[in-house]
Amino acid sequence: MKSETGILKEGRGMVRGVHLSRKRRKSVESFLWGGGVIFLVLAVWEICSNTGVINPMFSSSPSRIARTGLALIRDGSLWVHIKASGTIFILGYLMAIAAGIPLGVLMGWFKKAGLAFGPLVAACYTTPRIALMPLFIIWFGLGMGSKLALVFLSAVFPLIINMQTAVSNLDKDLVKVAAAYGATQRQVFFTIALPESIPYLMMGLRLATGRALLGIVGAEVFGGSEGLGYLIQYAGATFQTDKVFVCVLVIAAAGIFMDRGLYRLNKRFDGWRSRED
């Protein structure tokens, strides 16, 4: 026994060591390639713009975008729009979490609830939410209400569907073990269904982030007087392409930041999954 466990421990350490250093080398390599291509594209863009091959009025250029970005930060106007968008985004996202997770769990756990609400959820999920925006404006006005509704509806369905999938597809062997030890339904729910659905939850949150970003920008483009979507729409209509690019960059950065954050969080919760998977 002793020798068996000894070998096991040593073996793992070695495997992990090799794994890590290879991973580090890989990340350096991907940084060089990925960064190189981005740099090349930016350089070509800048040169074409400066030499007049393309009209900077339509296409802007990296240096112009940087300058505009700095100016918008300095006069504080960018922050105003970020705050406006961010507030609605966060509120809508939290509402989607508060409604989507319990609803999805309910639909996964109670087969009848799944049967009853499944088709409705599927129909809503496949409908482009932005198409409903005129209705939301009629119902909730041009202010925060209609935008909140769109963000909420954009984010809620990935959460519902992921939670339903997680809770209705439990590991049958684990459920059998629980049953053999006389577990009640409640115990199966809390000791197996909930922990098993955490990776699905994290995936749902990541999907919901993307959808909610899409929702907030779409809602603000539609109407209103502040927010990044509004700024994009306004700047675009007045040929301020630099400003459009600044806003797009801010939105992209926010998306990447949140996605990576949730990915990291998932890794932490997911430590029990074997590294081989």
Place this chain on the structure above:
Amino acid sequence: MSQAVHPLERSGTASAIPKLSVNNLEIIFENPATGLRTEAVKGVNLDIRQGEFVSIVGLSGCGKTTFLNAIAGLVKPSAGSIKLDGKSVEGPGPDRTVVFQKPSLLPWRNVLSNVIYGLELRGVRKDEARERAAKYIKMVHLNGFEKHLPHQLSGGMQQRVNITRALVCEPEVLLLDEPFAALDAITRESMQNELLSLWENTGKTVLMVTHQIDEAVLLSDRVIVFSARPASILEEISIRLPRPRTPELRDNPRFDYLAKRIWELIHSTAEKKVNPEYEI
């Protein structure tokens, strides 16, 4: 049913009431979609005494696991009765625990929390559960691994956690469903020895399903040979080999004789055509 065999008079205090008593057990599955009925178990009578180690062998798919699941309370009998200490078995209960072939550990729980999972479900207080777990973890040489997660353990160690999870509940009857089938030969052998010493230390009543004939002979007081589906008892064979059993027993000519006998019995049933499903 052949009554020629007598269980080993090991404990000396042979009580008249068997620990586990199965009478005329019949299990029929009905597929609700097709209406096809499958007879899995038919007319099984079996008495197991306190502290006895009984194995069930038979062709794969013959219904021996279904039989074990019925005793565990996971499958409802269609007819007949199962009694434990004279009380009818109506579902899973604290007097029985099952060890399945797959370790089926909760992957997000470490070894210690996996071991106390059964106790936790039965409402045993956390500190008491931990105390009891510590004793058994030591017994199966898993001490030092309490904080490890299942994926950090070898297959043999995972199965050891699975068995410990069942033992710590201190059931009246321990049910084993091909517990070592998924292990490599060397690990399997060491686990068999461990199970033997655990059984000798705890004096539990054990019912094990296996398709390894030598395993059944090595461990058991009695081997029940099941027929092809629907499972019924073909023969009961008393294993009158000295205890404590050691792996060297495999060199004993009597061991060979018994193993061969069981092998022939199982193969005599294999000749018959086995239909997976048929209408009654």
